[in-house]
Amino acid sequence: MAWTAGAIATAQLRKNFTIGRFHAKLESVKVHYHSYDAVIVGAGGAGLRAAIEVAGKVRTAVITKLYPTRSHTGAAQGGMCAALANVEEDYWEWHAFDTVKGSDYLGDQPAIDIMCREAIDAVIDLEHFGMPFSRTPEGRIDQRRFGGHTRNHGEAPVRRSCYAADRTGHMILQTLYQQCVAREVNFFNEFQVFDVLFDESGGERRAAGVVAYELATGDLHVFVSKGVLFATGGYGKVFRISSNAHTLTGDGQGVLYRRGIPMQDLEFYQFHPTGIYGFGILLSEAARGEGGILRNGLGERFMERVAPTVKDLAPRDMVSRAIHAEIREGRGAGPDKDFVYLDLTHLPPEQIDAKLPDITDFARTYLGIEPKTQPIPIQPTAHYAMGGIPTNVEGEVIVDDKGTVLPGLYAAGECACVSVHGANRLGTNSLLDIVVFGRRGGRAMAEYVNSVDHPDIARGAEGEVRERIERFKAASGGEKVAAIRNELQQTMTENASVVRTADSLRDAHAKIEELTERYHSISIDDKGEVFNYDLVEAMELSHLLDLAKGLVVAAEARQESRGAHWRDDFPTRDDVNWMKHSLAHRGDDGNVRLEYKPVVGGRYQPMERKY
């Protein structure tokens, strides 16, 4: 690459002509070496659940770019489904059916069976860990309705979601962190992983550790370990209107994708129907589970037309498309007719205070309205990546269409794709996913690392990360990280969100190519070592660009509409040609090569998805 040569020349100049404290430091990034049996990257729900599973069994480092309690699991609101049948008849098989149907038949049924069956244990485990669930009058874990969850294969909404007011994710994150404190889990807070290491000395590629950047010092840390589990969350910051945290930049996916691991089903990205207008901040589906209603600018309850049986509790893909259609057909609200309302005004004020305190506070804080008397303006918001790092049900990362495992490498949570969510995730199933597959991944990794030798990693493994960092600090190209990221988010929200066409995707693709080119000319203001978020954002942007391109290329190829992937030019599901998972491979030149693997079926045959 031409700019590598440029960077070397610049580095040479610096060495010859500059003196002084700052540049002298730049020449000698400190490197620290650590040796562990296992490394967990990310400390949200999946990472912490895995950490609990391995604690006391194997020597483990948990590395997070934040503090664990800052992770975005804490933003999840509505609940976690499990067929406890505490308040009405329910069976895990019904939950599995709903999940398969919700996935638009792209979810792998054996994995879905495992998740829905183990959901019950997972909830009980959390309760034993101290999770403060909301309770029934009898003192049992209370349950409420949620989108797409039904009794007896679609008859009517069912009360399946276990919850703690409207801060279930916060409670899960806190509870899991508390248990990690109790187990004295070894955290490396504010360390950001920028590379993964493999050992190929045995003839077979296996995981061997990671390279992390310490935010407080700018030092690099090489963690050599037998097992590596990625649990780094989503990449919702590729979109402008997004419920995701600023820090959700797809780092785990980005790092592995660059190192030749394919990404599965990237074209399936979920848009949550009820983001706060203009902000994208999530207003939980629990609002509709408690009886909230969506209304267009004319006051009509439009979901009655779209899903006559479950109405406002239809799955998210359908509701988001319905909102998009209302707006497109001129029935939106407001001066620009570009939003609809979430109406809670008919609910008893006590119920709102008890069950939906946080989200009603969000409406007051950000829109200055009182949800007890005024409807809340909402619009669909980028929310959840169904796709990601391909794994099997043990959390082992798969590298091809034949199910070949890369030994020692694991992934769990939103960054992973098992696939239990298929083309559209049901509400609450993400909190379920992180605890079920966090536990399974942790357990499998603990077993594996006890059966293999320590990997062989030569010193200098941090070389490529060091080179990228030095290149950014030396660069003077004039392009700005924020400008490129804004343009990326703009084109993705306009062209690759709720509704897509060949034309819109072509526009997005071209824009991403342009931005990727400009990325090479980025320069940053901060050349320092201490809390250099300027540098970090530049590094993260490469992950966003890579994943956005993978998403758009996979979406261009998929000439059908399924789940969250809706093509106006191919508005029907095509089971003959497209009931298959995509695998996007990133070439060294940045180009995307697609291959496909079949969906793993089970007892439920595909049928038309009506609610």
Next chain:
Amino acid sequence: MTMTAQPQSPTMAHEPKVTVHLKIKRYNPEVDTRPHWEEYEVDMSPGDRVLDALHQVKWTLDGTLSFRRSCAHGVCGSDAVVINGQNMLACVNLIRNVGTHLTIEPIRGLPVIKDLVVDMEPFFAQYRSVLPYLIAHDDPGYKERLQSPEDRERFDDTTKCILCACCTTSCPVYWANDSYVGPAAIVNAHRFIFDSRDQATAERLDILNQKSGVWRCRTAFNCTEACPRGISVTKSIEEVKRAILYDRV
């Protein structure tokens, strides 16, 4: 529902921008010997968050400005700062509400590392010192432990804590004496002391009965005012004091 009751916000998208003046306390340990002030002007919508204004500075004027942030809607607790003298999360306060002249400093009582980034380790060490996890020695078997809605309600308020440190770093006692565990640690102890499932009340009360514990509190109420989650922090500290005095919860 009355459709005529138009919410404010959509029109606010069309509101004219205002010039926001930010005066930010800067410190770069690689260059500076002491903190200094720098001033910036950015054009923002009144409905933007203070965090958006900080981003605007960082992304368009000065990339060397460092501050923590993540969720941007008040649930992760990353961006506690002092805005015009008060501890707040930058992401839950809108320009409309805090004004266009903003003085922004790092939270007080924790060592400043760079700009608005402070060392959180002392804070988390104090949190860990109160055994902030459920301790229950009975075997509940394969079922959930039962808890009545009334028992669940007793500690509901303190479960809201996001460990942002707004309370602890607003406490004058904590500024003067950093061996005090501080309000946030007490809130997190309260969350378990008053949880009917927990069996380590005596241990936690012993910890908080020490001279670094609840008796340091002089009920200044700064903590309660600072809490972005609306937790009645002082009240929860008082409940712990009473539990120690009367040996019951």
